[in-house]
Amino acid sequence: MRKGLSLYIHIPFCNSKCNYCSFTSFVSNDEIKDRYVSALKKEIAIRGKELSAQYEVTTIYIGGGTPSSLPGGLIKSIMQEVYKHFVVINNAEITIEVNPNTLTKEKVSEYMFAGINRVSMGLQCASKTILEKMGRTHTLDDFLKSVQMLREQGLNNISADVILGYPEETLTDVKLTIELLLKLGIPHISTYMLSVEEGTPLSVKLNHKTTQLPEEETVVSMYNYCVDRLTKAGFERYEVSNFAKPGFRSKHNEVYWKRYNYLGLGLAAHSFLKHQRFSNTKDLPAYITYIESNGDVPVVEAKKLTKEEEKEEWIMLMLRRSDGLDVDAYKKEFGENLFVKKKNQLAMLIKNGLIIINTQTNHIIATNKGFLVLNKIIETLV
Amino acid sequence: MKHTLDNIRNFSIIAHIDHGKSTLADRIMETTGLISDREKKDQLLDSMDLEREKGITIKLAPVTMKYNYKGKEYVLNLIDTPGHVDFTYEVSRSLAACEGAVLVVDSTQGVEAQTIANVYLALENDLEIIPVINKIDLPSARPNEVKKEVEDIIGIDCSDAPLVSAKEGINIDKVIEAVIEKVPAPKGDDKGELQALIFDSYYDNYKGAVCLVRIISGTAKAGMKIKMAQTGKEFEITEVGIFTPSATETESLKSGQVGYISASIKTVSDIRVGDTIIEQGTQTPALPGYRQVLPVVFSGIFPIEGDKYNLLKDALMKLKLSDASLEFTPETSTALGYGFRCGFLGLLHMEVITERLEREFNLDIITTAPSVSYKITKTNGKTEIISNPTNMPPAVEVAKIEEPVIKASIFTPPEYVGAIMDLATNKRGEYIDMQYLEKTRVKMTYILPLGEIVYDFFDKLKSRTHGYASFDYELDGYRESDMVKLDILLNGEICDALSILVHRDKAYERGRGICEKLKEVVPRQLFEVPIQASIGSKIIARETVKALRKDVIAKCYGGDISRKRKLLEKQKEGKKKMRMLGSVELPSEAFLTILKID
Numbered sequence: 009m010r011k012g013l014s015l016y017i018h019i020p021f022c023n024s025k026c027n028y029c030s031f032t033s034f035v036s037n038d039e040i041k042d043r044y045v046s047a048l049k050k051e052i053a054i055r056g057k058e059l060s061a062q063y064e065v066t067t068i069y070i071g072g073g074t075p076s077s078l079p080g081g082l083i084k085s086i087m088q089e090v091y092k093h094f095v096v097i098n099n100a101e102i103t104i105e106v107n108p109n110t111l112t113k114e115k116v117s118e119y120m121f122a123g124i125n126r127v128s129m130g131l132q133c134a135s136k137t138i139l140e141k142m143g144r145t146h147t148l149d150d151f152l153k154s155v156q157m158l159r160e161q162g163l164n165n166i167s168a169d170v171i172l173g174y175p176e177e178t179l180t181d182v183k184l185t186i187e188l189l190l191k192l193g194i195p196h197i198s199t200y201m202l203s204v205e206e207g208t209p210l211s212v213k214l215n216h217k218t219t220q221l222p223e224e225e226t227v228v229s230m231y232n233y234c235v236d237r238l239t240k241a242g243f244e245r246y247e248v249s250n251f252a253k254p255g256f257r258s259k260h261n262e263v264y265w266k267r268y269n270y271l272g273l274g275l276a277a278h279s280f281l282k283h284q285r286f287s288n289t290k291d292l293p294a295y296i297t298y299i300e301s302n303g304d305v306p307v308v309e310a311k312k313l314t315k316e317e318e319k320e321e322w323i324m325l326m327l328r329r330s331d332g333l334d335v336d337a338y339k340k341e342f343g344e345n346l347f348v349k350k351k352n353q354l355a356m357l358i359k360n361g362l363i364i365i366n367t368q369t370n371h372i373i374a375t376n377k378g379f380l381v382l383n384k385i386i387e388t389l390v
Numbered sequence: 391m392k393h394t395l396d397n398i399r400n401f402s403i404i405a406h407i408d409h410g411k412s413t414l415a416d417r418i419m420e421t422t423g424l425i426s427d428r429e430k431k432d433q434l435l436d437s438m439d440l441e442r443e444k445g446i447t448i449k450l451a452p453v454t455m456k457y458n459y460k461g462k463e464y465v466l467n468l469i470d471t472p473g474h475v476d477f478t479y480e481v482s483r484s485l486a487a488c489e490g491a492v493l494v495v496d497s498t499q500g501v502e503a504q505t506i507a508n509v510y511l512a513l514e515n516d517l518e519i520i521p522v523i524n525k526i527d528l529p530s531a532r533p534n535e536v537k538k539e540v541e542d543i544i545g546i547d548c549s550d551a552p553l554v555s556a557k558e559g560i561n562i563d564k565v566i567e568a569v570i571e572k573v574p575a576p577k578g579d580d581k582g583e584l585q586a587l588i589f590d591s592y593y594d595n596y597k598g599a600v601c602l603v604r605i606i607s608g609t610a611k612a613g614m615k616i617k618m619a620q621t622g623k624e625f626e627i628t629e630v631g632i633f634t635p636s637a638t639e640t641e642s643l644k645s646g647q648v649g650y651i652s653a654s655i656k657t658v659s660d661i662r663v664g665d666t667i668i669e670q671g672t673q674t675p676a677l678p679g680y681r682q683v684l685p686v687v688f689s690g691i692f693p694i695e696g697d698k699y700n701l702l703k704d705a706l707m708k709l710k711l712s713d714a715s716l717e718f719t720p721e722t723s724t725a726l727g728y729g730f731r732c733g734f735l736g737l738l739h740m741e742v743i744t745e746r747l748e749r750e751f752n753l754d755i756i757t758t759a760p761s762v763s764y765k766i767t768k769t770n771g772k773t774e775i776i777s778n779p780t781n782m783p784p785a786v787e788v789a790k791i792e793e794p795v796i797k798a799s800i801f802t803p804p805e806y807v808g809a810i811m812d813l814a815t816n817k818r819g820e821y822i823d824m825q826y827l828e829k830t831r832v833k834m835t836y837i838l839p840l841g842e843i844v845y846d847f848f849d850k851l852k853s854r855t856h857g858y859a860s861f862d863y864e865l866d867g868y869r870e871s872d873m874v875k876l877d878i879l880l881n882g883e884i885c886d887a888l889s890i891l892v893h894r895d896k897a898y899e900r901g902r903g904i905c906e907k908l909k910e911v912v913p914r915q916l917f918e919v920p921i922q923a924s925i926g927s928k929i930i931a932r933e934t935v936k937a938l939r940k941d942v943i944a945k946c947y948g949g950d951i952s953r954k955r956k957l958l959e960k961q962k963e964g965k966k967k968m969r970m971l972g973s974v975e976l977p978s979e980a981f982l983t984i985l986k987i988d
Contacts, residue, residue, distance in 0.1 A: 016949050172943075199943075200943065201940070201942045201943045202942070203942045224939050224940060225939065227940060228939050228940050231940070231943065248943050249943045263949075264949045264951070270949050272949060278949045278950045278951065278952065279949070280949060280951065285951060285952065287950075287952065309952070317955075320955075320958060321951065321955070324954060324958060325951070325954075356916070356917075356973065357916065359917075360916055360917045360937070362916060379943070380939060380940040380941070380943070381916060381938050381939070381940060381941055382941070382943065383941040383942070383957065383958075383961065384916055384938060384941055385916070386958065386961075387958070387961045387962070387965060388916070390958065390962070
């Protein structure tokens with residue numbers, strides 16, 4: 009029997025770059041996009057040959073960049089290559105990331121034809137002013153139209169991304185955004201706190217003090233609002249920044265957190281396979297020419313994790329989930345009882361209301377207060 | 391070489407900081423042909439980088455030069471002296487090895503506090519003083535006025551004082567000739583019993599600890615069995631020599647000569663500056679003026695990373711090889727782990743040692759607030775000396791605390807007298823005397839607690855007088871004082887490394903200051919952290935560091951765990967530099983910051 013495998017496919021193109029973004033993406037012409045897609049398809053073929061005998065694909069995530077910025081037909085051709093070289097299970101969750109102003113009716117049909125059954129859209133904020141400040145090129149109207157287009161053709165598994173804590177964003181902006189998504193009946197919402205990455209236009213502005221981040225308490229209240237409001241509306245916070253209606257959790261996301269196998273395809277894509285983490289080059293021309301001329305994948309960083317690192321990752325990723333960290337499973341994997349080894353730290357965290365222990369199931373679970381300082385909790389426990 | 395004494399001149403150069411002592415020494419060596427331009431680094435005598443950087447001389451390095459004058463060859467021994475009050479005793483021993491001193495006075499600055507202090511030392515040692523007016527090349531030079539100043543304040547005839555520019559090499563020969571003409575030749579008998587004054591020591595990787603000596607009488611040569619008159623330690627001479635300027639072996643060192651004696655001595659701690667080397671089996675008396683140098687400033691030194699304890703220990707032991715005045719004993723702090731309680735001659739000495747530990751040994755260290763030693767009389771009548779606030783007995787057992795005081799001479803232009811009085815009063819000073827040395831210069835004398843001096847007196851004095859005042863001090867015993875132990879509590883637990891002994895009247899102010907400063911440097915934790923200052927069980931100040939409310943809930947995008955990993959690695963790296971004080975994480979830098987409260 010084949011083991012499960014998830015695929016991440018990276019499309020490193022955008023129509024324009026957002027002010028806060030530090031991900032690997034470029035504003036490129038169609039010729040480059042074509043060459044990239046053929047290289048990507050070669051990589052799919054190479055990896056398929058290596059892995060399809062042992063693995064079957066359970067989830068696929070096409071991310072970017074902006075996958076929907078690819079000219080018509082390319083997504084379909086990529087997916088066809090996947091089906092050709094990998095065994096993809098029935099009902100596999102297949103997600104594509106979409107920018108609200110790049111979607112057309114034709115593209116929706118193309119995606120559905122390609123087997124895509126989930127769409128993640130970066131709304132970020134419902135406020136026009138904030139969208140402009142972020143350097144997003146879409147409007148709220150684009151988003152509404154896109155949702156309508158998807159639904160018209162029966163694609164209802166939609167997720168929306170919301171950014172919390174962008175400069176000048178207010179609690180009211182967040183409230184309006186969440187209310188709008190609820191009204192639209194979007195079943196999956198991701199709320200991310202802005203993380204300022206060096207070298208982005210935003211970080212330059214912050215360094216020059218021409219703009220400033222909202223107060224800590226404001227961001228805290230934004231997050232708390234999301235938790236309260238969405239829970240009340242029947243959502244479940246299944247991970248620190250992800251909320252889903254029953255049945256709408258992202259299976260692909262859970263693969264990352266549960267440390268299941270996944271293979272990244274395309275530029276700068278990251279993989280985790282057989283206890284090894286590796287990633288492809290971030291250099292677009294190098295990626296294309298390497299595959300074209302060598303017929304091999306330009307892996308640049310490969311790392312077999314040490315036991316210590318495995319432990320750290322386990323703690324770091326499991327605690328992101330509302331199910332928490334299974335102490336028994338951890339013990340089975342590493343032969344260590346966290347209740348004993350981290351007794352004092354756990355006691356401190358419990359005392360301060362940051363975690364609870366489910367004594368029935370032996371899980372360590374972050375509280376709402378704890379989720380807000382998760383990095384620090386992880387630091388305490390590793 | 392036939393040994394006669396009348397062609398030998400032993401002399402020092404004394405000056406206020408920056409008046410050009412080291413530059414003049416370099417020019418003298420050049421003029422006598424000892425070093426060429428090409429091979430000299432600026433200021434050759436200051437052999438340690440640190441000295442050159444701070445522009446001060448710490449280590450003494452004597453040189454022997456030859457100079458032909460009026461058809462006769464003279465041997466000139468120049469003994470450089472450190473230029474800081476921390477090292478007054480060393481200066482006095484160096485001067486004791488000479489018959490004369492060149493007094494360098496900056497023609498743009500005039501007589502300064504240290505000029506006078508050094509002249510007094512030289513006069514105590516009966517030295518012939520040769521005034522030299524330096525920096526005459528500068529447009530602001532006022533040589534005639536300065537000459538008059540020297541005559542008025544110090545009372546030395548300046549009518550034929552050479553006017554020089556050490557920097558430009560002007561009239562250097564006049565200085566050398568004045569030395570030959572005026573400094574008396576050493577007296578003594580090279581056939582008599584050996585009597586050699588140790589004025590310094592250094593550590594050589596091959597020879598071990600080496601004594602720098604002035605032979606007062608007799609002759610020293612290899613193979614001779616010697617004894618240290620004060621400590622009674624015995625050795626056998628392996629080598630004698632002079633500095634030209636590098637150590638050069640000679641057959642013997644005879645009375646009047648200045649040079650080195652090595653005798654397989656393991657550490658410089660076996661060599662006491664001011665001690666006298668005599669031959670074993672003789673009853674030759676020790677030379678007068680010997681004093682055991684005791685540290686007056688104490689501080690805890692801890693490695694930032696606990697596993698560097700042994701490296702720190704090795705480094706201190708190596709420094710001790712060449713610095714007999716450094717003292718250290720192991721110390722354990724609940725906050726800082728294992729480290730050492732170190733004793734220094736003064737704040738500068740402390741700064742030099744900590745910088746050397748960091749630079750030469752690449753150690754990251756935490757230094758606790760400098761303190762002094764207190765004499766505690768307990769209610770049971772017993773007394774003890776305490777140099778670490780942590781060791782202070784509980785208040786109920788203490789009958790009396792005495793603190794060391796100094797007699798400070800502050801020299802200042804009259805317009806700052808008010809500011810200085812204010813400062814001295816603020817520092818619990820006791821007014822003794824005030825003298826107008828001249829129209830533009832006042833000498834104020836105060837008895838001040840040493841503990842206040844090691845705290846921030848230097849800086850305050852400088853800032854209040856715009857750098858015009860200078861001061862000198864000598865220890866003046868112990869005085870009873872109302873000292874209390876001020877503890878700092880983090881999250882309710884005493885942080886021993888932050889405890890200080892402070893005068894009751896200052897306790898509130900200091901306590902508040904430390905709490906406020908700590909509030910700035912204590913990172914927010916997962917819980918609220920109260921910062922308190924207390925005397926005994928009484929809380930006198932409080933600040934609060936609010937709990938951390940959020941960090942960034944970021945995407946785990948495209949399975950790129952490496953971003954998360956990097957963040958975690960960064961956090962872990964940061965954590966390494968943290969100290970756990972009970973339940974509170976505190977960055978090591980916090981300790982340094984706390985030292986700099988004003």
